[in-house]
Amino acid sequence: MVKEVISSKDNTRIKNYRKLHTAKGRKKSNQFLIEGVHLVEEAVNYKQPVDTIIIEDGFKHDLNIDHFKVLYVSNDVMKSLSTLDTPPGIAAVVNQQAPGKITYNRVLLLEDVQDPGNLGTLIRTADAFGFKTVIVTPESADPYNPKVLRGAQGSHFHLNMLQRGALEAAESFKGIKIGTSLDDAVYIDDFNKPDGDIMLVLGNEGRGLTERTKQLMDINAKISMPGMSESLNVAIAGAILMHHFKS
Template identity: 90%
Template sequence: MVKEVISSKDNTRIKNYRKLHTAKGRKKSEQFLIEGVHLVEEAVNYNQPVDVIIIEDGFNHELNIDKFKVLYVSRDVMKTLSTLDTPPGIAAVVNQQKPGKVDYNRVLLLEDIQDPGNLGTLIRTADAFGFKTVLVTPKSADPYNPKVLRGAQGSHFHLNILQREAAEAAEAFKGIKIGTSLNDAVYIDDFNKPDGDIMLVLGNEGQGLSDETLGMMDINAKINMPGSSESLNVAIAGAIMMHHFKS
C-alpha cells in the first residue's frame, strides 16, 4: 500500500487544521492542536479523543498509534501547521471533551489570567498538587491556546478544565473559599489547612481579584515575603499556595 503524503499547503484539511491556531477556530470546531512527542504520547496514554495524528514524512518515533488515524505531510506543510520555530515532526488534532465529573475536594478558580504562559503553568501546578478541577473565567487566556498547552505539558488530559464566571463559580461552591490579596489578608503560615473542600482563587496579573470576587471569599490569604520584592508572579504565587493547600 502506497503511503499518501500531503505536500500542498492549500489542501482543504490542512487549511482547516491551521484554523486551530485561533481561539475562534478552536471554538467553532471544538478541537485543538497539540505538538510534540510528549503531548501526543500523553493524549494517547490518557485515552483522549484524538481525531488524527499528523506526522512529518520521515519522522521517527516509538509511539504505539496503530489504532489512530494518521496523516502524513511534507516538512513544508508541517511548518505551516506548527506554531513553533522548529516543528517537532508530530502533532495531533484532539476533540475537546465534554466536562467530566467535577472533583470539589480541591478547586482552582482563575479570574482573568491573561498570560498564556502563566495559565499553562498554573494548570500544570494544579495537576501536581491535587487540584483536579480548574475553573477559568471567560476573560482569561484560552485554555487551549498553543502556549497554554505547551506550558501545561499534558496536564489538560488529567484534569477537568471548565469555563465559569468567577462570581457564579464562587457562589456555587460549598466548601471553604480562599482568596489571594495583599490587603486585609492573613499569612498562609498563620492558619492551618481547613478541613473539607477548598477553592483557591487567583486573580489577574495586574489587578488581582475583583472586589466582587474578594467579597465572596471566606478567607483572604497572602504569602510572607521577607525579602525586598513586593509581589510575585501569579504562577509562582499560585504554586506556593497550591502546595500549602494541596490535597
C-alpha cells in the same frame, strides 16, 4: 499500499487545521492542536478523543498509534501547521471533551489570568498538587492556546477543565473559598489548612481579584515575603499557595 503524503499547504484539511491556531477556529470546530511527542503520547495514554495524528514524512517515533487516524505530511506542510520555530515532527488534532464530574476536594479558580504562559504553568501546578478541577473564566487566556498547552505539558488531560464566570463558580462552591489579596489578608503560615473542600482563587496579573469575587471569599490569604520584592508573579504565587493547600 502506497503511503499518501500531503505536500500542499493549500490542502483543504491542512487549511482547516491551521485555523486551530486561533481561538475563533478552536471554538468553531471544538478542537485544538497539540504538538510534540510528549503531548501526543499523553493524549494517547490518557485516552483523549484524538481526531487525527499528523506526522511529518520520515519522522521516527515509538508511539503506539495503530488504532488512530494518521495523516502524513511534508516538511513544508508541517512547518505551516506548527506554531514553533522548529516543528517537532508530530502533532495531533484533539476534540474538546465535555467537562467531567467536578472533583470538589481541591478546586482552582482562575479569574481573568491573561498571560498564556502563566495559565499553562498554573494548570500544570494544579495537576502536581492535587487540584483536580481547574475553572478558567471566559476573560482569561484560552486554555487551549498553543502556549498554554505547551506550558501545561499534558496536564489538561489529567484534569477536569471548566470555563465559567468567577461569581457563578464561587457562589456554587460549598467548601472553603480562599482568595488572594494583600489587604485584609492572613499569612498562610498563620493558619492551618482547612478541613474539607477548598477552592483557591487567583486573579488577574495586574489587578488581582475583582471586588465582587473577593467579597465571596471565606478568607483572603497572602504569602510572607521577607525580601525586598513587593509582589510575586501569579504563577509563582499560585504554586506556593497550591503547595500549602495541596490535597
